[in-house]
Structures are given as structure tokens and as C-alpha cells.
Amino acid sequence: MSDYKAPDNSLQLGAPSYRLAVSDAEFISNREEMRGLRFALEYTKADLTLRDWGVRSTIIVFGSARIPSPELAAARIAAAAPGPEREQAQKLGAWSRYYQEAREFARLVSVEGGAMKPVDGQRDNVIATGGGPGIMEAANRGAHDAGAPSIGFNITLPGEQQPNAYSTPDLTFRFHYFAMRKMHLAMRARALAVFPGGFGTMDELFEILTLQQTQKASPTPVVLVGEDYWNSVINFNAMVDSGLIEAADLNIFEIVNTGAEAWAALKARGLKPENPKRRKVP
Template sequence: MDLLAYPDTTSLLLPVEDTEFLLREEMRPIRFALEFAKADLALKDWGVRSTVIVFGSARIRSKEAAAQAQDNAKTEEERKAADNLTRHTDYYEVAREFAQIVSLRGGAFAPRHRWRENVIATGGGPGIMEAANRGAHDVGAPSIGFNITLLREQRPNAYITPELNFRFHYFAMRKMHLAMRASALAIFPGGFGTLDEMFELLTLQQTGKALSAPIVLFGSSYWKQVINFDALVDTGMIARADLELFEFVDTAEEGWASLVRRGLTSAASPRE
């Protein structure tokens, strides 16, 4: 059919071809379903059955990046910002090492049949997210990035497996994909976004709305300074048993050992 012969062709477009129609407010449920289906089918095509989620600050940088920031700093404000970057670089290195260990020992290389287990997955951005994707990339393992469209655009880091590099509009759908196949959670120091993700997943575990998955909080001194978990127990806001949902660790090996001891199923990789 020659659509050019008609003065108004919008109604003749197939719905999947009509962007204006798809972006109507009334079509939000359909867009929500599409965001779920696109990532879900891609992950199934890759044989990803379970993931280890790594959360943490986008502001933490590698030692190289922090050193470069110090070299480039010209004002007092820039020097203070560079000093802050330098103070936290150890977390970047631990996250990178942790992702290497998980990728090698967890089953990301699909040693049995077609299914990959414990594949590293992050929010796809810089900082701790980059470190975790980079660790998987170091050992040749696939890793996932669940990016989000923001006003100040978040760029996907360079270490995500290209076919597993997703972008979401809806925070809720992104969080669902982060949670729904997670076999374990590793949470590094971070700000509002990290705290939001951490407490949402702790709540899902506490209420039994998600399958049990071990959780580790990297950086014991940071977390004990930022959140007084004991005060939540002392004031009766949570039960003492709720503190058993997670453990504090400081090194990559401690993190892996904690996850395995508390239920993470390991599948040794032929690459190890």
C-alpha cells in the first residue's frame, strides 16, 4: 500500500511502527511489559539462569582514574574532590577482584549444559559497577549491565558484554530484573541509590517476597558508621534475626566465602 497517497498516514501505521502511539500515557502498561520482555528474552537466549548482583557508588574510581584527577586538579575544590576519590579506590579494586572470583568459580562460563549461573550483574554505570563488570571482563566472562535513563545521562561502562547491555526507562522494571534472578547480592559503599537498592532487597528477603539469597556488605567500617543496625533492633523496629540476612566483609575472598557458606551454589569454571 502506498501510504504517500493518503494525506494522514498515522492511522495506517502498524502499532509497532507508530512511535507517537507507543509513547502515549495510556500505553504505559505496554511499554512496561516491553521493558520486561526485551531483557528477559535476551538473558534466556544467553542461558543466564542466575546472577550475582553488585551494587555500589558510581563516584568511586580506580587508582589510575583517581591519580589522573589529582594531576588535573587546579582549584582547591578540585583537589578536595580528587582526595576523596583517592580515599575510596580500594573498594574499586576489591569489587573488581570479587567479580573475577565469582566469574571463575560461580558458573558464568556455562560448564553444565547451556545454563550460566552466578553471572555478574550491575547497574551498568561507572564506579563500583564498572569495577565489577571489569572484573568479569578480565577473566573473559560475560557480565550484565542494567542501565537507566537519567536526566544527566548515565553512560554504560566499557566492560559490559555488549549483548547484555540493557537500558531501562522505569526504575521499577530495572529493579525487578536486578532482583528476580539474583542468587546473591554484594553491596559496596554508596549513597542514596545504593541505600535504596539495598533496603528494597533486604525488605524482599525479610518479608519472603523473594527467594532466599545471601547478602554481603563490603566495607564493614563504612556500613557500621553510616547505619546503626543494632539501634533498629534495640528500638524494636526489626528483629534480631533480621541481622542474619547479611554479613559484613572486607576482602574479595571473605565475600565469596560468606556467600558460599550461606547457600550460594558454586559451579567451578573450566577457566579457573
Template sequence: MNDVGDEGSNAAQLASPSYRLAALDSEYILSDSMRGVRFMMEYDKAEQALRAWGVRSTIVVFGSARIGENGDGEHRRWYAEARAFGRLASERGGAMLSPNGQPRDNVIATGGGPGIMGAANRGAADVGAPSIGFNITLPHEQAPNPWSTPELTFRFHYFAMRKMHLAMRANALVVFPGGFGTFDELFEILTLRQTDKSPRIPIVLFDETYWRSVINFDVLVGHGMIRAEDLELFHFAEDAEGVWAALLAGGLKPHESIE
């Protein structure tokens, strides 16, 4: 009842946007002035879920969303090896929660979409390990693949916050063939490494022939755009076992080795 007797009806006051609880006022929360708060919320929501699952560190896997399991030739091979890597890294890296409750290490984390990312999440699911999907809202909506752990499947509005979550726990980066989005993540991490703004994590590019055909790293050196020693920031591998070996050689520690 909105009838307040002789004082008249307060229906207009109750219906006013100013009367809504701030936390329940979507118009207010989505306003320009609240952008910083939304940015913080995107950080904290994922942070709380990852902590609840005991995720201490990740192995980030990126690659094209356009590569399918039933693709032709090299596409099929790339998908199969990404799935195989997701499986073996989950088994050997420490993604399974140990009986004594140690945190999970080297959990597979992807951009959450289909293709190579779905293959890596699928490999983890093959052995019953959790994996993470950091999805992003796009004009043509990206749907999460069905293999990332549901409770660890996130969606971000801000690319910057998504990138932060991808990078902040990463013990390693594995990059399969891909396009602009894959390049973006690769060069983001390479820049952080080159400038010592991130730990010295190993970076492995899958299929050297592909990467050398699309990026002439030596020309960058020749023009003085990067130093010759910057080429040591990453290595190449040709199969899932080779990726794992390169990560270990680059300093990756399996779960049992982390104190």
C-alpha cells in the first residue's frame, strides 16, 4: 500500500531511480561515472572464484578460434596437439588438487572460445582436471566452449582486465597458430617480458614453420626494432611433448617442485 493518508501517495518517490538501492540500480552501475567500479568488480569476481578453487598459477594457451577438430591437414594436427598438451600439462603440472590441500598449479587457462582454446580446455577435461576460460564480450558474441570448468568460466567486458587475469598467474605461455587476437596476447606477454614487467616465464610457439612464415623476427633485429637477445624470450616446439619439454627447460616447475 502506497496510501499515506492525508499526506497523499508516495508512489512517485518509490518509483524514482534515486530511491533504488545503489547496488541494485543497473542504470547507475552501468553509467560512465561507475566505470572504475565496474573495472574493479571484473577483477574481484574472477579473483574470488579462482581462489575458491585453489588456483595459484596457470599455463596460458592461445591460438586461433577458427581451427576445428575435423579441419584439414595442419589444422587438424594443431587441434590434436593442443588437446594433447592440455591433457599432459594437467596431469603433470599440478592442476589436480592434492590430498593435503596444496593449491593448484599450472592450470590450463585459455580465452574460453572455440578452436585451439577449446582443444586445450578439452584436454584438461579428458583427465578430469579443472581449466579456466577467460571469455570476452564481443560485437559478434563469443560463446564459451563446453570444456572449461563451469565455475571457472568467466566473461569480461574490458580487454584490459581480461589480459590482467591471463597474465597475473601465468607460469608459462603456449601459443599455437592464430591471427590478430593470438598475436595480441603473444606480443602483450613478450612486451611484459622484454621490459621485465612480468616474471621470466617460458614462452613457446607451436609450429616454427608457421610462425617464421608470418613474422620475420630476424628482420625486426636487422632494423634495430628489437635486440638479438630478445629472440631468446621464446622457443619453438612441434608437438605436445616438445612443448612440455621446452617449458621445463625454460624454468617451469611442476606442482611438486613448488614450495
């Protein structure tokens, strides 16, 4: 019987350099030089999953993550201490009607827009959101109410945004890069409905308006829900009066007050249940 003992190669086996490159999360995630590959991975994973599901086109819903559902608003108000805490809870709670409007909008889109009726394996007008709470939750919830699939394009944030409970699990994504998330939000969008929101909502809204204005994307109807809000926070006519945009640019969007009006406006602007042609990618 031989006394031979193979040399110990555990250090080699455990060395980072020995890991398969595709399995080396530290190498892929932490090297600045790998940013291009990370972009490609974020694009390709979501793209292939949506293709596998037959999602050909979407209707995007943007709006504040801070707007609570009526039931959450009531619970927060009841739990808040009298004074500033309760006043803040009541202030946000007053916005919950837009949660209801976004939920109803998404339900109508899902029932009437074709998301539940694939044609040759392709689904059109699937509700897509940023995947988080507030208006995003409301829209995913409206699709869920109808029994339709919906998409959540989440983003990793320092506060760690959690996905809401209503987006279709297989269509709930998470991105590191805002740019790649925005691309996926825009590239299949056949329409956009924007509810009251803050910096993030404005960022996403003007991204789409700019793509429309510069004709970098196919014509896409846009509705802003909440006339009082939008007319108070943005003076679009001042942009025209200053000569910095054209009067015709205001025709890119329409301002309405309810989810039902938003859906009617999109249909009046030419949105159809099915979209047999692939969209131009921004």
C-alpha cells in the first residue's frame, strides 16, 4: 500500500482567479472595467424574460411611491401621534384617491387593452411600473385585480426599495442602473400614464416627452392624471411663451382627472388593443 499523499491544492482551488468568470460575482460586480458587461447583462436578462413571456408592448404608469392606499392611509392616521405626525399622515392620506385612480386605470387597461388575450403568443398593452409602492403598487394591483400579468421594473436604492406584492413574480425585475431601467420602461411603451409624483416621476416623464419631441421613439400617447396638480407644479405654457419649446409640443400629452378619463384619452389618441409591428427602440 502506497504512502503517497497528493499535494494540498486547496489554496489554488479557493483562489479568486480560479473561479469561472461567469460565476465570479465579485469580479463582475466590483470592477469598474466590467461596467459595460453589467449593462449588457441587465439589458439582456429582462429582454429575454419579456420575450419568453411574449410581452410585445406595454403601458407605463408612473407616480409617487409615497401615495398610500386608502387602507394604509387610514392605518397610518390612526397610529400617528397627535400633532405634526398626524398632520403629515393626513396630508399624504389625502392623495390616496390617486392610488384608487391608478388602480382603476390599470384594471381597465388590462381588461380592455389585450394583455389577457395573447395573439400568436404575443401580449400587448401589459401594465408596467417601477415596481415599488404607492402609485406603482396601485397600477400593478389593478392589473392583478383583472387577473392580468404586469411588470415591475425595480431599482436598487440606498433605502432598498422592495417590490410590491402585485406585480407578476416572473416579471418582477431589479436593476442597478437607472439608465437600463429607463430603457426597458421606454422601449416597449405604447402609452404613458403619469400620476402626481416628485423628482423621480418628473425625471421619467420628461425622459418620455423628450423622446417624443426629438422623434427618437415612435409616437406614444401620454396622459397626465390630476389637472390641479400638474397645472400647479409645471407651467407648460410658460415654456411656450419663452420660445424654448413649440406650441405643438404641448400636443404630445393631455391632462385628465381620473383613471377612466386617462384610458379614454389614450384610446382617442389612437391606442389599439394590439400592436402587430415591433416598436422602434430608443
